[in-house]
Amino acid sequence: MTKKNIIKFKRGKKMKTFLIGIAGGTASGKTTLARILKDSFQEDAIILKHDYYYYDRSHFKVEDEKINFDHPDSFETELLVKQLKKLKKGEAVQRPVYSYKTNERLAEKKRVNPAAIIIVEGILIFHYEILRKLFDLKIYVDTDADIRLLRRISRDIKERDRSFESVKRQYLSTVKPMHEKYVEPSKYYSDIIIPHGGLNEIANDLIIKKIKDHLRN
Numbered sequence: 001m002t003k004k005n006i007i008k009f010k011r012g013k014k015m016k017t018f019l020i021g022i023a024g025g026t027a028s029g030k031t032t033l034a035r036i037l038k039d040s041f042q043e044d045a046i047i048l049k050h051d052y053y054y055y056d057r058s059h060f061k062v063e064d065e066k067i068n069f070d071h072p073d074s075f076e077t078e079l080l081v082k083q084l085k086k087l088k089k090g091e092a093v094q095r096p097v098y099s100y101k102t103n104e105r106l107a108e109k110k111r112v113n114p115a116a117i118i119i120v121e122g123i124l125i126f127h128y129e130i131l132r133k134l135f136d137l138k139i140y141v142d143t144d145a146d147i148r149l150l151r152r153i154s155r156d157i158k159e160r161d162r163s164f165e166s167v168k169r170q171y172l173s174t175v176k177p178m179h180e181k182y183v184e185p186s187k188y189y190s191d192i193i194i195p196h197g198g199l200n201e202i203a204n205d206l207i208i209k210k211i212k213d214h215l216r217n
């Protein structure tokens with residue numbers, strides 16, 4: 001255990017931080033799994049979404065076919081890496097806040113306190129070597145494309161102010177080709193692949209056990 005990764009937590013214990021990456025296609029169930037882990041470990045766990053680090057694109061409309069939110073260059077990944085390194089050292093960070101409705105990085109920031117378990121989730125997080133090297137456990141949530149598309153249509157209309165036509169156009173022009181080019185190949189960097197992502201209880205229990213083992217040691 002290296003000294004710099006040992007931080008003192010609220011309950012007075014000293015422990016090594018455990019960084020978990022959760023990747024997978026859009027609407028595969030990454031957020032659902034991250035929340036299940038957070039619920040299990042409560043204040044010992046924090047979640048950072050790679051999506052918080054999207055560059056501001058508020059001057060574009062999603063309808064504009066040139067806008068590609070699924071390419072690795074759409075994110076300020078260096079800032080995420082910098083903030084993860086600080087969290088690992090036990091320092092709090094001010095993370096960006098992003099709106100899917102306006103494609104905008106908002107002026108406000110949110111404070112994130114360090115915790116023993118740091119969960120990072122995003123479609124492309126295993127694409128970047130610089131991020132891969134930081135993770136202690138890499139999980140890929142593997143859900144069939146048809147299921148993901150159906151979930152995405154419902155979610156984007158309900159939560160992200162999109163129309164069916166806009167989701168369909170975006171899916172065909174960028175989401176699907178970028179998934180095939182960058183997201184799917186990154187699966188091979190993962191330690192664990194979870195089929196039928198989201199509510200796979202056996203897989204979730206195994207992951208929780210692995211983290212508990214780490215916390216005990």
Ligand SMILES: Nc1ncnc2c1ncn2[C@@H]1O[C@H](COP(=O)(O)OP(=O)(O)O)[C@@H](O)[C@H]1O
Nearest residue numbers: 025026027028029030031032151155197198199
């Ligand atoms: N196992 C599941 N069964 C049904 N719906 C699910 C399941 N897992 C996730 N969902 C739903 O699908 C949508 C996308 O899930 P989410 O976890 O946000 O995916 P991601 O973070 O990978 O985009 C959400 O509306 C969520 O409630």
Ligand SMILES: Nc1ccn([C@@H]2O[C@H](COP(=O)(O)O)[C@@H](O)[C@H]2O)c(=O)n1
Nearest residue numbers: 025026027051069070099100103123175
């Ligand atoms: N302004 C934006 C930013 C991102 N997206 C889409 O979000 C997807 C990633 O989020 P998941 O929760 O689905 O993993 C990605 O496929 C982007 O296309 C967007 O539509 N608008």
